[in-house]
Amino acid sequence: MRKNITLLLFLTISLLTNAQKFQIKGKLHDSQGGELPYATVLLLNxxxxxxxxxxxxxxxxxxxxxxxxxxxxLLKVTFIGYFAKTFEITPPASVVLDLGIIRMQEESQLLQEVMVKEERIPMKVKHDTLExxxxAFKPKANxxxxxxxKRMPGIEVATDGSITAQGEQVKRVTVDGKEFFGRDPKMATQNLPADAIAKVQVFDQKSEKAQFTGIDDGQKERTMNLELKDDRKEGAFGNS
Incomplete structure (x- = not known):
């Protein structure tokens, strides 16, 4: 009897916990009805x-x-070359909020240049790279x-300093595309000051053998590249 009560209590708590969460889905099209792949959808407080x-x-x-x-x-949808769209999101009665088809409007080149200057987009996809x-993540002093x-969506840092990006372990961290004192990712992430970095890029890099021979062997490793600010490209870094 006691076991049954405990099980019932556990199931009730689980149901209540799940009921407190929901999911948001939708489909992105351009004004002509074409599908927009790899657009960035941000959920904001x-x-x-x-x-x-x-x-x-x-x-x-x-x-x-x-x-x-x-x-x-707030749900913000961004795609390079298109006006951003923002929606107010309130919890639905069900567990799914379906926004249906969202049509994105293409910008003119002039408007693109103006908006790039006025607004920072936290993350975007460029070809096979998540940047x-x-x-946009407001690096702090020291x-x-x-x-x-640790504040970037999709990136997790374990207590031992190992990094996971989009569910896969980061095997290599480079600085401006070059090795930073060896292949240990922690050498860069635990020593470089955050305010020296302009962009963080995550992508799958071909194996050294494939890069050397020019023949793709199908082996790739999750890589993080730290792009330095222009005024920090010269000089030494490190924690003393």
Missing amino acids: AKDSTMVNYALSDTKGDFIIKDVPRNNY YDVL EVVEDLI
Whole structure:
């Protein structure tokens, strides 16, 4: 009898916990009805616009953000060459909020240049690279890169300093595309000051053998590149 009560209590708590979360989904199209793959969808706190979660649309323009706590949010959709769209999100009665088809409007080249100057997009996809704009994550004084990337969606840092990006372990960290004192990723992330970095880029790099021979052997390793600010490209870094 006691076991049954315990099991019932556990199931009730689980159901209540799940009921407190929902998911947001939708499909991105251009004005002609074409699908928009690899667009960035940002879920922001309605109070201060801090980033809570994100998603990238798939090859068919579909996106989904799961396990969203029941609060009020702003959902911002960005795609290079198109006007950004922002939606107010309130928790739905069900567990799924389906936004349906979202049509994005293309910008003129002049407007693109103006908007790039006025607004910082925290993250975007460029070909096969996920790129984070460091200034959008507000690096603090005396922080190192490890402190900074902990705030970036999709990146996790373990207690031993190992890094996971989009679910895969980062095997190599480079600085402006070059090795930073060996292949240990922690050498760069635990020593470089955060305010020296302009962008953080995550991508899958071909193996050294494939790069040397020019023949793709199918082996890739998750890589993080730290792009330095122009005024910090010369000089030495390190924690003393």
